[in-house]
Amino acid sequence: MTNKVVMGYKIEPYADLQDADLRGADLDFSCFPLWCGSFNAKFDDRLVKQLLAHIARIDKTNLSDDVKQFINKIPKKYVNDICKRHDIEEL
DSSP states (O other), X not given: OOOEEETTEEEOSOOOOTTOBOTTOOOTTOOOOOSGGGTTOBOOHHHHHHHHHHHHTSOOTTSOHHHXXXXXXXXXXXXXXXXXXXXXXXX
């Protein structure tokens, strides 16, 4: 895979976040990598709550009952924490 240049910035083909320390990082409006390169990254409560909030809001129509039940167990205080910062309706 080759690197690209977009608006003068070199874009790497991927970022290896394995063992990265992301505590305190402001990752609002960014993408979370769903490949093994993010395993063992260090997170703080804020980032975990943000990820849980997004998981809680996915369309569960095609999910198995087990997965739906698991998602529905995410505490609402975690799910709604991000709402206070981004003017999003609470669940």
